[in-house]
Amino acid sequence: MPDLDADSILDRLGGLENRVGELEDVNAIRRLHWAYGYYIDFNLPDQVAELFAEDGVVVFLSGEYVGHAGVRRLYGDWIQQRFTGGRPGPVDGLLLDHFQMQDVITVAPDRQTAKGRFRGMLFGGWHDDFQDTREPGMPQQFMEARIYENDYVREDGVWKIRRLDYMMQWQSNYEDGWAHTTSHLQPATKTFPEDPVGPDRLLASREHRPTWPYRRDVPMHFAHPRFGNLLAASQTD
Template sequence: MMPEMDPNATARLEALENRVGELEDMNAIRRLHWAYGYYIDFNRPDDVAELFARDGVVVFLSGEYHGHAGVKRLYGDWIAGRFTQGRPGPVDGLVLDHFQMQDIITIAPDRQSAKGRFRGMLLGGWHDSVIDRKPDFMPQQFWEAGIYENDYVREDGAWKIKRLDYMMQWQGDYETGLAHTVAHLQPAAVLYPEDPLGPDVILPAEQVRQTWPHRQDVPMHFAHPRFGALLAGQEPR
């Protein structure tokens, strides 16, 4: 006859298993977001889309791009179309490197959804030998930084991006620096399909994000580690 397990030991074991599961979820989401950074570096919109839930959303320049079709339109037609004429990268003479860092990930108690905050930095530019490929509205070399406040969901057993919300913080031309730069990217104004590259939805006027040199807060989804929601900036969404 097997001895009965101590109820306290059973509870501790269950708590430990749950904590290990949360840590595995955090690493999976971190890997998911870092993979996103590499795929957008090399203009691979189909691979980017597969990181999103079927009803996933990207928020970019105050516009929402919905579903896999919207994700491919943004990262393929809009971004890859401008930077590489639609070709997958890397391409000679172009740098488009996105650094993803400073992640804070919060797993929901049921471990079916999560939120993540990341800082992104972008270094972009065209070599003199391919300067004819540069869009007219962009500087030849530039820096950019922004903050993500994202939602993730477990779909068919795998973590996917539910809502990727990127708020640009600044842009700086390499030659003149951010002190003398007005962002070359501005909020969306025309919807798809009137604009073939446009978003499916434009954020309400009070939520439109003006770009550098304007600064806007990006509320944090997480509570202060010591003082809790009192100093969190907002209650968790």
């Protein structure tokens, strides 16, 4: 090993310190997203909202829910009411398990912003003894898959979700399977307050997202590891 002067040693230590910091950031963001998954399992909208930045956004069914109020409206006024009648979970007879996996996380060079791609699976439904509590039109057992392409920001030293983009891939009744099912959830058409549980704004018409069996591309924020490297700065703009 060649002799190193003091400046070279300090440079190396600085590089190692930054690399360790990036790994800590990746773990913090992974933990943040996994925590989000557990909170939505049990319909806990207040806890979900606290994971978001003050100006955070959720993109869901062709609409954007903006700020903590928008996040609570989506996960509380709509989803919690839909599944548990406004009660926090777990609720007897209801399965609503969200599996979060296959994360690819890219932290910006300044370590203040990041992007993350996750795959999610949902298994939901009501037990025979409790199915009378489900909302009309909801299948008793269903499955759902989505891809997230999310933005994260460090707010007061803590990683928060800045934009959670929930892109449904397919949805099916369990008994029929995805080959024989059309999604029971459809894109939003009205905004809040005209729709009391609607988004604050709709996506542009070119970004309208029809649901299963129709598909949309979900562009990846990261470059192929062999055929090209994008600058992290451009990935997190």
